[in-house]
Amino acid sequence: MDSKTDYSNYKADSLLNDAYFLESEQHPTPESILFWEKLARGNKQLGKEIAIARDFLHMLRHIPKPYLPQQKVDALWQYISIQNHQEVQNKRKRLILYRTLAAACIIIFLVCGWCLQNIYQENRSMGSSDIVAVKKPEISTDQTLLILSEEKQIAIQGKESKLHYNQQGKLNVNSQTISQKADNKKKNEIYNQLIVPAGKRSSITFSDGTRIWLSASSRVVYPIEFMENKREIYVEGEAFLDVYHDKKRPFIVKTNRMDIQVLGTTFNVCAYEDESTQTVVLVTGKVEVKTNNDESKTLSPNNLLAYNDRKGISVHPVDVQEYIAWKDGFYQFKQEDLEVIAKKLGKYYGKTIIIDKRLTKITCSGKLDLKEELDDVLRTLIQTVPAQIIKSNGQIYINVKSK
Secondary structure (H helix, E strand, O other): OOOOOOOOOOOHHHHOOOHHHHHHHHOOOHHHHHHHHHHHHHOHHHHHHHHHHHHHHHHHHOOOOOOOOHHHHHHHHHHHHHHHHHHHHOHHHHHHHHHHHHHHHHHHHHHHHHHHHHHHHHHHHOOOOOHHHOOOOOOOOOOEEEEOOOOOEEEEOOOEEEEEEOOOOOEEEOOEEEOOOOOHHHHHHOEEEEEEOOOOEEEEEOOOOOEEEEOOOEEEEEEOOOOOOOEEEEEEEEEEEEOOOOOOOOEEEEOOOEEEEEOOOEEEEEEOOOOOEEEEEEEEOOEEEEEOOOOEEEEOOOEEEEEEOOOEEEEEEOOOHHHHHHHHOEEEEEEEEHHHHHHHHHHHHOOOEEEOOOOOOOEEEEEEEOOOOHHHHHHHHHHHOOEEEEEEOOEEEEEEOOO
């Protein structure tokens, strides 16, 4: 790795032509994993570009066999690896290498473009939903935003908001009626989306009685009206769901890496696009999780399922209250590293919190009120820790308290 490389303005295509990034994806090490995670945490836009590049490479690895034989996939990866090895041995050939890598990526794009066309045609014939394709608008706002299907945008005031659809499908936002026009024949093909910014929470009660709570920096896409044979939504970020039981219409929660199918249950899903691992915590009932790596697992209550593209699925028992307290406005933790707590608070409030290395492994237990401002929350947190809070250049530092 060239330590002088400035990745701050890299786009996905630049990453796909970067020798160190490709080597990190093909042969990850603890050092390379930490390197890219730190970059993604410190630069949200770069984090998105890294996610796009990884999704592209993941797609290459897991293209269905009818479209691209595994031996050809392996051959492409071997070709890239050989070029990376040549760079290490002979830095004078750097220009030639990058040209070669660029050509390799062009080949990959052409192959995957052909595969995607076939996959898209197959998915259409299978009646696949378009809900995943609904794009998040390029809007920067500190207010919760409801985007109706006709592109009408409603800014919702306050730290907490409630949306409620009655049985006739009429929408109330914080007790205010909102009108939405749509062709009755196409209601299940038209989507709304709710976008919750950092430091805020929201909830939606659907017309079938299902309720979803959205945490900070999260988004949900849903149809104006659910289909007759299934109920389907798309979640980005963190959400807690209490799904109304309907045996004839299973409820499906989609993320960019998983499908979670339920009949009637309560569970939490965490699927931020800039994080490599997505989780499902089951409180009651039963869910079946299917990943984009063709793995599947049925989850039982009081268990957490974690999915990572590299590591696959893992399951272990947890105290579910620690994972769902946020929906009531609290962050509950037990014997948690201070570094982990700071990371979660930073995610919730949309701030960068940097912990002094001497404090990272200090463990804490307790409950923090997320309805408070971040400064107040941090002051509460360090009451039992020998630390002080320092703000500098838009970042928050928790350092060892000076004597």
